[in-house]
Amino acid sequence: MTTPSAMTRSSRQLSTLLHEVRNPLTALNTLAKLLQKRLPPEDRNHWIGLSIEQECKHLQDLLLEFERSDGIPAPLQVQPLSLGNLLREWIPVYQAVAETQGHHFQAEIPSHLPLIQVDPRALRQILDNLIDNACKYTPSPGQIQLRVELQPDTAPTMVEVSICDSGPGIHPENLERIFAPFFRADPSKPGQGLGLAISRDLATQMGGRLEVESSTQGSCFHLSLPLA
Incomplete structure (x- = not known):
């Protein structure tokens, strides 16, 4: 049986992990924007930097949902x-x-x-x-x-x-x-x-x-x- 202290420790570890994930994710987002500047829109590879930035935004949205304190998934925004x-x-x-x-x-x-x-x-x-x-x-x-x-x-x-x-x-x-x-x-x-x-x-x-x-x-x- 999982004790309350173990659950608190696990929750704290998860919160720390989610926080630490944000650092490389922010760096990736910055590099994606830099890549877009190095590869102007007329370059056939411009989409790569744009797609990386979009994927970073997707990950950031998922992290926000994980960090909800009540643990209930956010309702769909149809x-x-x-x-x-x-x-x-x-x-x-x-x-x-x-x-x-x-x-x-x-x-x-x-x-x-x-x-x-x-x-x-x-x-x-x-x-x-x-x-x-x-x-x-x-x-x-x-x-x-x-x-x-x-x-x-x-x-x-x-x-x-x-x-x-x-x-x-x-x-x-x-x-x-x-x-x-x-x-x-x-x-x-x-x-x-x-x-x-x-x-x-x-x-x-x-x-x-x-x-x-x-x-x-x-x-x-x-x-x-x-x-x-």
Whole structure:
């Protein structure tokens, strides 16, 4: 049984760790801004410094949530947003992640998309998890695709973001189990088995849903999001 003093000590250690993480994170943010000055907007590598700065901001937001004294996750801030603008901001990072692991990344985004009703941080967390899993479970060299399309209704109320890979697929008996907390289809892969459970929960909280289909030719995770 954990004693109150042990819990206090653990909480103090966690607070100290979170505080110490801020120092290198601030340094990284400063270096990202310096990199952007060294690589002007017309330079084809300018996006690297910009993406690093955006990732630092994402980490800072996560740290703020961890530091909440009551330990209760902050409620989602659902709002009307442009899905196209968000994805065009994040895709360079996803492309770099996939290519670093030896995969080819492709994005198909219609030029005109209606606004969606989402929490941008929650959406980013879902897509991060899906891209990470696609890269992790696909043998190199593989194909990773992000595809956006309106659901084929006469009056669609949802937009669908699909993350597909060319991996070996998911065993049929595991298609629903993979969304259970701590379930890992392949224990040899790094991770805790929480990403998909968290992603489905976040999708539900935003009024959407997360489903999967799979075959021996690969898997596709379909994230449906409500229109604003």
